[in-house]
Amino acid sequence: MLTRLQGIDTIVSCDPLDRVYTDTELWFENGEIVHIGSWDRSADREYDCKGMIVYPGLINVHHHLYQYFSRNLSKVQNLELFDWLKALYGVWKNLNEKTVYLSSCAGMAELMRYGCTTCFDHHYVFPENGGDLLGAQFAAANALGIRMHASRGSMDLSEKDGGLPPDSVVQTVDAILRDCERAIQTYHDPNPFSMRQVVVAPCSPFSASGTLYRESAVLARESGVQLHTHLCETKDEEAYTLSAFGMRPFDYLASLGWTGKDVFYAHGIHFNDSEMDRIAETGTKIAHCPVSNMKLSSGVMRLPDMLKRRITVGLAVDGSASNDGSNLMDEMRAAYLVHRLTWGSDAPSGYEILKLATAGSAKVLGRDDIGSVEIGKAADVFAIDRNTSDLLCAIDDPKNLFGNVGYHRPCEYVFVNGELTIHKGKIMRIDEETLHRFSETELKRFLSTL
Ligand SMILES: [Zn+2]
Known part of the structure; x- marks a missing residue:
């Protein structure tokens, strides 16, 4: 099936040469970008992209989709991370497959409307008898047509061990590792253009033991999957690891084997210079979540210092309840502004922020098969209409648009693996009204315990 996007005004490719194409066409075949420019072939499907700007699909590298149903709750709005977590564990201990399926659908639908084509999720709350929660997430991704990396997260330290979560949401190391293995065998697809991958992801140093971290790393490396955890999100976490282990958070994780090209941390705010040097040397990577960091008063990541060291950084919205939105266009604008405010002329440009959300993520x-518009890459792109009143006199520089100006409308088109998944802001594969109705019923049940 050969697909042609014709009449494109501009393609911002985000490729290594930072190429921008104008008055052009884009061609897909079997989920792959096969040609850029006019071509002497007849297409099976054509889409009119007159006046549109096309970008590579945005990639979200940290989320907790299950939190979509605990957004904007007045009881927790004024709390910082540790108190906020303690208040919400009482709600999250009632998660089940249905809640996770519906909240994942709702959160990823919002992401997709605003140009996201791949979502990583960090799910770490597995109540007893909750069912196959990763299976529910992959089913949600499949229902929408989005590419998904889901993590089998975990917690084994509860209040009785000096951790934060209640006993009802932690598991033993053995049970966690068995289920990680099951999830990898059942769902992980390592092939090019893969639509689903599994990541092993203990939650944080204050909810996962050293044994769990060490053994999770061994299992993930034997299985060829990536490792993920929260790190250096707050000063409270730093005080906790100094007091419990006599080490700063990065030294503690490094002592457990948690550095390398297969490891990415969420947040990474409170690193010192020598820790950043070691992160760069080891190829360890960072998921940057600026809105969550501002909302929970966690701090501002030292992004210019990381980029100077060529540390790989991607962009993420973080959990639905610590943002409370799931919109990477908003996240790019917020990232641009918070770093301008903090670092002045050392801050990344709008285009550098766009590259974090695409090639960096x-x-x-x-x-290596997503993140830019290049021949041979997966056909994951989104298109916005330049002829809207919001963009009047603002489109001189499409590379810097999302940082400098911001863009607040759903996309005209979103393609994932060559398939049209969003048209004029509407999901193509599912009936959004039905999803909304089911979700409201489940939401009321879920929140009845708060
Ligand atoms: Zn998080």
């Missing part, structure tokens, strides 16, 4: 997830 692809590298964070260990993928």
Whole structure:
């Protein structure tokens, strides 16, 4: 099936040469970009992209989709991370397959409307008898047509061990490792253009033991999958590891084997210079979540210092309840502004932020087949209409648009693996009204315990 996007005004490729194409066409075949420019072939399907700007699909590298149903709750809005987590574990301990399926659908639908084509999720709450929650997430991704990396997260330290979560949401190391193995065998597809991959992801140093971290790393490396965890999100976490282990958070994780090209941390705010040097040397990667970091008063990541060291950084919205949106276009604008405010002229440009959300995020997830518009890459792109009143006199520089100006409308088109998944802001594969109705019923049940 040969697909042609014709009449494109501009393609911002985000490729290594930072190429921009104008008055052009884009061709897909079997989920792959096969040609850029006019071509002497007849297409099986054509889409009119007159006046549109096309970008590579955005890639979200940290999320907790299950939190979509605990957004904007007045009881927790004024809390910082540790108190916020303690308050919400009481709600999250009632998660089941249905809640996770519906909240994953709702969160990823929002991401897709605003140009996201690949979503990584960090799921770490597995209540007893909760069912196959990773299976529910992959089913949600399949229902929408988005590419997904889901993690089998975990917690084994509860309140009685000095950790934060209640006993009801932690598991033994053995049970966790068995289920990680099952998830990898059942769902992980390592092939090019893979639509689903599994990551092994203990939650954080204050909810996962050293044994769990060490053994998770061994299992992930034997299985050829990536490793992920929260790190250096707050000063409270630093105080915790200094007091419990006599080490700063990065030294503690490094002592457990948690550095390398197969490891990415969420947040990475409170690193010192020598820690950043070691992160660069080891090829360890970072998922940057600026809105969550601002909302939970966690701090500002030293992004210019990381980029100077060529540390791989991707962009993420983080959990639905610590953002509370799931919109990477908003995240790019917020990232641009917070770093301008903090670092002045050392801050990354709008285009550098766009590259974090595309090529950078692809590298964070260990993928070389997504993240740019290039021949041979997966056909994951989104298109916006330049002829809207919002963009009047603002489109001189499409590379820097999302940082400098911001863009706040759903996309005209979103293609994932060559398939049209969003048209004029509407999901193509599912009936959004039905999803909304089912979700409201489940949401009321879920929140009844708060
Ligand atoms: Zn998180």
